[in-house]
Amino acid sequence: GQSLEQPSEVTAVEGAIVQINCTYQTSGFYGLSWYQQHDGGAPTFLSYNALDGLEETGRFSSFLSRSDSYGYLLLQELQMKDSASYFCAVKGMDSNYQLIWGAGTKLIIKP
């Protein structure tokens, strides 16, 4: 079957760097996505990795290793507004190529 695991909560200090890991299990892998969701809000798309390596978008980067079924989201120069939940999601044959979502990682940022 299909599954994703990510830490439930991560705490970091403003200005620091934090990494949120995601491991997945699926057949016919078609990419790993990351979304951000502030409390009470809707998810917003951050990044997508279909191939191995690092994708950088401003302060956010996302990494994928298909051989390890593993990816991470890296947030640099943390700001208080980055306090949110971060979800990894995969597409695979097991889900008929629809997104399957992890349970989310709540990022707590302290001043």
Place this chain on the structure above:
Amino acid sequence: SQTIHQWPATLVQPVGSPLSLECTVEGTSNPNLYWYRQAAGRGLQLLFYSVGIGQISSEVPQNLSASRPQDRQFILSSKKLLLSDSGFYLCAWSVGGLYQPQHFGDGTRLSIL
């Protein structure tokens, strides 16, 4: 630019009552449309998706149904709500293709009493 509208923002309904949530997309044609439900502190669960008018795929068998009467309109319905239907309902759209990101409406917070 594309926008997605979802309403109402909050809804309180008694058990056994009907439900109709509506979602419309502007600024794009023939989008893929999705209905998700999110329990508190959890990830998103895909309920229905549609790749075209009248084409609905159900991911979770339950007392909910979806319809797409127009290209950019997606409706989530129920004839009789259950307590377990409470949650945060999100509509999303994407361009067709495997690698396209999904864009979400603001969601409807549904409470069943």
